Amino acid sequence: MPTRPHSSTSRGWPGTPRLSACAMTRDDVTPPRPAFGLPRAKSSQPTGREVVRRAMAVTLPEVVEELLSEIAAAVRDSARIPDELLLSLKFVFGSSAIQALDLVDRESVTLISSPSGRRVYQVLGSSGTTYTCLASCHYCSCPAFSFSVLRKSDSLLCKHLLAIYLSQLLRNCQQLSVSDKQLTDLLLMERTQEA
Amino acid sequence: MAEALRRVLNAGRAAGPGEDSNPGPPLLLLGAPRSAQTSLLFAAALEAAGEGRGPVLFLTRRPLQSLPLSTPAARDHWRLQIRFQYPSSIQELLQLLASAHEAPAPVPSLLLLDGLEEYLAEDPGTQDTAYLAALLLDTAAYFSHRLGASGNCGLVVALETQKEADGDVPHLALLQRYFPAQCRLQPDALGLGQHCCLRASLETGKLSPRTEWSVTFLPGGEMKITPWPAQASKLSPDQNCSSAGSQSLTLGCDNLPSPRFPLDGILTSGTGADSKT
Numbered sequence: 001m002p003t004r005p006h007s008s009t010s011r012g013w014p015g016t017p018r019l020s021a022c023a024m025t026r027d028d029v030t031p032p033r034p035a036f037g038l039p040r041a042k043s044s045q046p047t048g049r050e051v052v053r054r055a056m057a058v059t060l061p062e063v064v065e066e067l068l069s070e071i072a073a074a075v076r077d078s079a080r081i082p083d084e085l086l087l088s089l090k091f092v093f094g095s096s097a098i099q100a101l102d103l104v105d106r107e108s109v110t111l112i113s114s115p116s117g118r119r120v121y122q123v124l125g126s127s128g129t130t131y132t133c134l135a136s137c138h139y140c141s142c143p144a145f146s147f148s149v150l151r152k153s154d155s156l157l158c159k160h161l162l163a164i165y166l167s168q169l170l171r172n173c174q175q176l177s178v179s180d181k182q183l184t185d186l187l188l189m190e191r192t193q194e195a
Numbered sequence: 196m197a198e199a200l201r202r203v204l205n206a207g208r209a210a211g212p213g214e215d216s217n218p219g220p221p222l223l224l225l226g227a228p229r230s231a232q233t234s235l236l237f238a239a240a241l242e243a244a245g246e247g248r249g250p251v252l253f254l255t256r257r258p259l260q261s262l263p264l265s266t267p268a269a270r271d272h273w274r275l276q277i278r279f280q281y282p283s284s285i286q287e288l289l290q291l292l293a294s295a296h297e298a299p300a301p302v303p304s305l306l307l308l309d310g311l312e313e314y315l316a317e318d319p320g321t322q323d324t325a326y327l328a329a330l331l332l333d334t335a336a337y338f339s340h341r342l343g344a345s346g347n348c349g350l351v352v353a354l355e356t357q358k359e360a361d362g363d364v365p366h367l368a369l370l371q372r373y374f375p376a377q378c379r380l381q382p383d384a385l386g387l388g389q390h391c392c393l394r395a396s397l398e399t400g401k402l403s404p405r406t407e408w409s410v411t412f413l414p415g416g417e418m419k420i421t422p423w424p425a426q427a428s429k430l431s432p433d434q435n436c437s438s439a440g441s442q443s444l445t446l447g448c449d450n451l452p453s454p455r456f457p458l459d460g461i462l463t464s465g466t467g468a469d470s471k472t
Contacts, residue, residue, distance in 0.1 A: 116296035118337045136336030137373060139329030146322040150369055180297045187293035187330070 064092060064156060072169045081170075093162055096155060099126065100162035109167040110174040111135075114183035122186075123160040131160050132186065200224065200351055200378055202246075203238045204395060204408045204420055218305070218349030219399055221332055223370060225356050226380030231393055231410060232353040233259065234418060235380070236309050239351055244276030248346065249304030251277045254288065256313045278303070285314040285327065292330045295337060302341040304348055306334065311354040315365060324366040328373035375400050383409065394423065 060068075071085050081089075089097040103109065108124040121133040123140075131142045138161055139145070145158040157165075167173045178186070200222055226232050237259065240251045258281065278300065282288035288308075308331065315324065331350060338348035352374065356364045371377065376399040383392040391412040398405045407423035 114296065116337075117340055118296040134329045134333045137329050137332040139325060139333075141322070141326075146325070150321055150325055150372070184294040184297060188290060 060156065067092060068165060068169065071166075075169055093155070093157065093159075096157070096159040096162055099159040100166055102126070103159065103163035104166045104170055104172060107167075107172055107174055109163050109172075110176050112176045112178055112183065112186065114178050114180045116180045116183070118180075118183055120183065120186060121164050123163055125160065132189075133160055133164055200235065200239050201397060201399075201406070203235060203242050204397065204406075204410075218347045220376040221335065221350040221374045222352070222376040222378060222399075223374035224351060224353040224378050224380070226353075226393075227357070227382070228355055230355075230380040230382065231391075231412070231418075232355065232380060233309050234412075235395070235410070236307050236351060236353050238418065240277050240305065240307055243305040243349070249276075249342070250301045251305045251307065252303040253277055253279050253307045253309070254282060254291070255279065255309040256283060257281060285317045285319055285323070288314055289327060289330060292327075292334045295334045302338050302348070304338075304342065304346055306331070306338065306348055306350045308352040311352050311370075312356075312364070315354075318365075321366065321369060325369055325373075328370055332373055380410070395420075 067085070067088050071081055071089070074080070074082050074085055086097075086101075089101075093100070103123060103126070106124075110122045110124075111119060112122055113119040119135045121135055123131050123133060125131055125142065129142075131140055133140045138149070138157065140158050140160045142158050142160055144155075145161070148155040149158055164173075201219070224232050224236065233255075236253075240253050243249070243251050258279070280291060282291050314327070319327065331352065335348045335350040339346075342348060354364065354367075354370065356367070376397070378395055378397040381394045381396070383394045393410040395408045395410050396405055397407070409421050409423050411419045411421075413419060
């Protein structure tokens, strides 16, 4: 269960202007966290709600936005997620919450970007399979997303998408730069894998 | 994204002040076969191109049957600003979207896809359909990112539904998850005599009020759009005044059964040459 972010995992990122509509902006994953106790510029810290809004064109229910917002605030203040918010997370997302936190703890979320500025997320699943998640809307290539989220509407998010949200808040997203062509191949490979 | 269509239906006026740069949510344009989806989509392209909001990327499986004739905006802007591409299969469409960041062309301010049903006819599974929808959104979001402060890229996708029921459309509920705004085109039995009349209902979200227009095609091929009568009385006086002068666009209405227009095919030769694929 992750209670504190892994500041050492942020590998830095050149300063770029804030994106307007495209999701999960770079400043969400950029600078390494300052040491505990040091004051931080509040304006540079996106709230959970901002992260959520910027992250996904497809919006989450208000209650989930609120919860993620509270988690973001708690992480800013105490660098950990309080137990009551962990319980709320479990209440809303069921077993996916624990699994997502486990993925975050294992630093399984990678933001892949190319010089064009296009980005995609990959999440290394617990079984060792890598799943591709689109940054701008809710899409994950895992079977649970297809079945539980899309077909049955049982869940709001799969554990991989939730892990992306949480890794944003906890700032432990890995980063990887690839060429524009490699990013295209990555997006198309996603389709090949499905077939 | 819904705003691109709303501007067409509102005779060029955006939904409200300050919304010029906000394209609204991604929009699904639903209608039975031959319900003028292509014409409205093209009108949205012309409107965006003519207003100088930036280039428009128009994706469709095959070249349009006819193109607009003498709309001033069309004459000045459409050839330069609207880029047609004709992906012939869902695989080609995905390839085009996935590699959009490699294209050197200017960044579009509006992404339009006509005939989604033709790609869905290849019978993709749930996950493939979701991926196509998500990739459309992702591509529009990427274009928005490239446009930066200068604007956002809108997204409108036309999907033909069989008859009036949506039950025949595979994955419609899934698509609606990705496209919160929808505009439905329905034939209107109370139309103006022999003219083709459609009722366009736009809903941009669960909590947004529905807005309706009457779309009429005159024998000359002119598309006339007026607020739906039931709503016209509720508009504010100035809205009433300006919308009284209804939107008029001259379009080849290739997907309406009647009346037959003299425009069909007149400009067909121009479309293929614009293909970049």
